[in-house]
Amino acid sequence: MKTKTIRVDYLARVEGEGGLFIKVRDNRVVDVKLRIFEPPRFFEAFLRGRNFAEVPDITARICGICPIAYQMSAVHAMENALGVKVNGQLRALRRLMYCGEWIESHTLHVYLLHAPDFLGYQDAIAMARDHSGVVQRGLQLKKVGNEIVTLLGGREIHPINVRVGGFYKVPSRRELEGLAEPLKRAREAALETVRWTATMPFPDCEQDYLFVALRHPHEYPLNEGRIVSNRGLDIAVGEYEDHFLEEHVEHSNALHSVLKLQGPYFVGPMARYSLNFDRLSPLAQEAARQAGLTPVCRNPFKSIIIRSLEILYACDEALHIIAQYEPPEQTAIPTPVMATTGCACTEAPRGSLYHRYRISDQGTVLDAKIVPPTSQNQRVIEQDLSQFVPKFLTLPEQELGWRCEQAVRNYDPCISCATHFLKLHVDRG
Amino acid sequence: MQKSKMIVIGIGNPYRSDDAAGLLVARRLKEQFISACEVHEQAGEGVALMELWKEAQRVVVIDAVQSGAAPGTIHRFQANLHPFPAPIFRDSTHAFGLIEAVELSRALNQLPSDLVIYGIEGEHFGAGTGPSPAVLNGVNDLVRDLHQEINQFLVSDPPVSE
Numbered sequence: 001m002k003t004k005t006i007r008v009d010y011l012a013r014v015e016g017e018g019g020l021f022i023k024v025r026d027n028r029v030v031d032v033k034l035r036i037f038e039p040p041r042f043f044e045a046f047l048r049g050r051n052f053a054e055v056p057d058i059t060a061r062i063c064g065i066c067p068i069a070y071q072m073s074a075v076h077a078m079e080n081a082l083g084v085k086v087n088g089q090l091r092a093l094r095r096l097m098y099c100g101e102w103i104e105s106h107t108l109h110v111y112l113l114h115a116p117d118f119l120g121y122q123d124a125i126a127m128a129r130d131h132s133g134v135v136q137r138g139l140q141l142k143k144v145g146n147e148i149v150t151l152l153g154g155r156e157i158h159p160i161n162v163r164v165g166g167f168y169k170v171p172s173r174r175e176l177e178g179l180a181e182p183l184k185r186a187r188e189a190a191l192e193t194v195r196w197t198a199t200m201p202f203p204d205c206e207q208d209y210l211f212v213a214l215r216h217p218h219e220y221p222l223n224e225g226r227i228v229s230n231r232g233l234d235i236a237v238g239e240y241e242d243h244f245l246e247e248h249v250e251h252s253n254a255l256h257s258v259l260k261l262q263g264p265y266f267v268g269p270m271a272r273y274s275l276n277f278d279r280l281s282p283l284a285q286e287a288a289r290q291a292g293l294t295p296v297c298r299n300p301f302k303s304i305i306i307r308s309l310e311i312l313y314a315c316d317e318a319l320h321i322i323a324q325y326e327p328p329e330q331t332a333i334p335t336p337v338m339a340t341t342g343c344a345c346t347e348a349p350r351g352s353l354y355h356r357y358r359i360s361d362q363g364t365v366l367d368a369k370i371v372p373p374t375s376q377n378q379r380v381i382e383q384d385l386s387q388f389v390p391k392f393l394t395l396p397e398q399e400l401g402w403r404c405e406q407a408v409r410n411y412d413p414c415i416s417c418a419t420h421f422l423k424l425h426v427d428r429g
Numbered sequence: 430m431q432k433s434k435m436i437v438i439g440i441g442n443p444y445r446s447d448d449a450a451g452l453l454v455a456r457r458l459k460e461q462f463i464s465a466c467e468v469h470e471q472a473g474e475g476v477a478l479m480e481l482w483k484e485a486q487r488v489v490v491i492d493a494v495q496s497g498a499a500p501g502t503i504h505r506f507q508a509n510l511h512p513f514p515a516p517i518f519r520d521s522t523h524a525f526g527l528i529e530a531v532e533l534s535r536a537l538n539q540l541p542s543d544l545v546i547y548g549i550e551g552e553h554f555g556a557g558t559g560p561s562p563a564v565l566n567g568v569n570d571l572v573r574d575l576h577q578e579i580n581q582f583l584v585s586d587p588p589v590s591e
Contacts, residue, residue: 046444046556061444108476112525112533125529128536135537142476 020404022389029389032382034408047368052078052337052359056162059355059370066414068101068149069348071162072223073355073370078164080238081342081359082335089328090166091223093152096176096321097162098222098346099314100148103186105349106269106307106314107145109412110193111138114304117406118200134196137189141311144179144186148318151175166332176322183322187315191287193308198291205388206298209380210262211271214347220279220313221272223346228275230296231262237345240354246371257376264379267351268411269306270297281320284313300384300410307412310349337363348373350412374413381411435582436467436485437575438478440492440527447500447551447560450568451491454549457572458579466579475530479539487543487582489575492527493564494548501567502550503574509535509544547571 023031047058059074060067072094079086086094111134112124121127128135151171153159161168212233214225227243228234235243247256259265277285277295288295291305343356351373358366384407392403439455442448452470459468469481473492482488494504506513508531527546534540549567551560560568 043556058444061442104476108525112476112529123529124525125532125536128533132537135533139476139479143480146477146480 020385020408022385022404024389024393027390027393029386029393032385032389034378034382034385044368044370047357047365050365052081052357052363052365053164055357055365055368056164057160060159060162066101066105066348066350067159068097068153068162069346069353070355070370071159072098072346073344073348073353074357075162075164076223076344076346077342077355077357078359079335079342080344081340081357082164082338083340084165084333084335086166086333089326090170090331090333092321092325093167093170095219095222096318097149097152097159099318099321100145100152102145102222102314102349103190103311103318104142104145104149105412106311107138107142107193109349110197110304110307110311111135111142113412114307114406114409115197115200117402117409118197118202118304137192141186141189141193144182144315147182148179151179163332165335166328166330168331170327170331172327173325176325180319180322183315183319187283187312187319190308190312190315191283194287194291194305194312197305197308200304202299202301203388203391204299205301205384205391207300207384207387209271209298210259210265211274212259212265212267212376213272213275213352214345215275216279218279220276220281220317221347225345227345227352229259229262229265230275233259237343237354240343240345241356244354244371246375256379257371258379264383265376266380267373267376268303269310269349269351270300270303271351272347273297273306273309280309280313281316283316284309287312300407303410303412307349337361350374350414351376372414374411377411377413381408381413384410434485434586435487435489435579436469436481437579438469438471438481438488438490440471440473440478440490442472444556444558446553446555446557447549447564448493448554449558450493450549450551450560450564453560453565453568454491454547454571454575457568458575461576462579465583473526475525475527475533478527478530479534482534482541482544483539485541488541488545489578490527490544490546491571491575492546492548493551493554495551495554496548498550500550500552500561500563501565501570503567503571504548504550506546506548507544508546509540509542547575 021033022029047055050058055074055078056071059070116123116127119127149159152161154161211230214221215228216225226234226236227240243260245258245260247258274296288309297306339361341358345352345354353373354371356369360366385404388407392400437455437458439451441450441452443452455468455470471477513528513531549564549571551564553561
């Protein structure tokens with residue numbers, strides 16, 4: 001038996017660092033391991049001893065691409081702990097802010113991280129030389145997402161305006177109306193994005209995934225809902241830890257999340273879409289049909305179309321929120337301080353993000369648990385690669401490495417909530 | 430008010446020790462040049478950077494780097510003249526960060542005509558607030574140098590109000 005090792009210095013266009021190890025024997029994949037090197041409890045430890053009111057600001061720094069998601073899971077968890085419910089226009093503003101983040105995060109991924117794979121370019125820079133108009137469209141679309149987040153958050157990145165109970169400041173009606181025209185243009189650009197991604201070449205790769213996402217009685221899920229699956233799970237967020245288990249896996253510093261008695265599961269746009277198609281706006285549903293999708297999608301490469309649909313939905317939803325906005329009288333609901341525990345789950349661009357906090361009677365964080373979507377997807381990424389790599393084993397090593405990277409990028413992984421790069425090793429025993 | 434001809438952008442993460450270096454430089458310069466020169470603090474997200482420097486003629490960017498040099502060492506790159514050397518800017522939380530923003534701007538012919546990037550060599554990028562003493566020395570040195578550079582620029586090409 002021959003052993004060959006392929007080394008890719010870093011997995012490009014993915015957040016963070018880790019190692020991807022694939023063992024091949026007699027042209028069969030016998031092992032796939034996704035190694036994450038970052039100590040897993042980094043930020044959780046950092047939060048201990050902090051005042052609960054600081055948590056939204058600190059958690060926003062865990063991820064530079066989805067700070068809103070971390071803030072939202074954090075404030076909802078604190079409000080759950082303290083018995084506070086944010087409703088009405090404050091709730092609408094939070095949804096609007098989340099729409100802004102979905103627009104900017106998904107757009108960055110679709111245009112600058114993932115599309116180059118499908119069009120045969122090394123990176124977005126090479127793609128921009130041939131398709132400058134398309135890349136400009138993506139940049140303008142992302143800019144609108146940034147503008148929403150800046151207006152509501154006070155800054156584009158690491159927003160400072162979000163607090164437990166609401167916001168420090170709320171926008172005027174005129175300020176929000178100022179976003180309407182850019183959002184209408186963004187919605188058109190999003191529709192173009194769906195059409196564009198629908199034409200890309202997709203490998204024939206479907207799997208019977210266990211999808212998990214939030215589901216809400218009326219809305220496509222952002223901040224709130226029950227946790228559901230396509231195999232019968234339907235629980236309140238408070239029951240999360242009764243059903244989901246984190247296992248420490250020897251080859252990885254990050255913990256692998258599994259659904260008890262059912263195994264690895266898939267979170268993110270494709271899961272949300274497949275569990276909530278009926279909650280999309282009519283425009284987004286029609287765009288999905290025109291793109292050749294059915295209400296359930298199981299091809300992970302088509303996540304690029306799904307992300308584009310979610311950008312479209314977010315533009316649509318943002319316009320809807322702005323049209324009915326009236327500034328609330330209170331910018332925030334008062335919150336008591338007491339010894340308590342609370343949790344929340346919101347839909348980050350990459351998937352369900354769970355936070356739990358235990359607070360002292362002085363309002364200090366005693367412990368924190370944060371389960372990011374990427375750590376929930378690790379096992380299913382490994383499974384995908386096990387299925388996928390055999391189809392490309394005859395390719396030259398470098399191209400095989402690139403295909404593996406593309407498959408990992410289907411998940412838009414944020415391995416950083418870490419800070420390193422992915423190394424690929426293929427051992428052809 | 431005429432759009433800025435010169436802007437300064439400090440990039441970093443205040444919760445990652447030496448990664449705060451660029452932000453500290455920006456903060457100190459902002460105090461010294463309150464309205465005369467536009468100074469921004471950024472987390473390093475590439476598209477936001479491209480948007481900021483698109484309208485400016487002269488741009489100075491400061492970020493922490495990791496290249497193996499002594500902590501506090503200051504590197505200088507005239508980015509608009511030639512492509513980046515091997516990646517040393519620590520894009521700790523972004524797949525599309527400073528380097529990518531520069532190269533994408535170049536591909537789209539949107540680079541400012543004068544883009545200088547200063548890298549302050551860092552050593553510790555783990556959790557923590559506040560850079561190490563060696564890096565702080567680098568921050569102080571760069572603030573002093575940029576203070577002079579900005580003053581020279583303002584004297585030779587002052588902003589004009591309409």
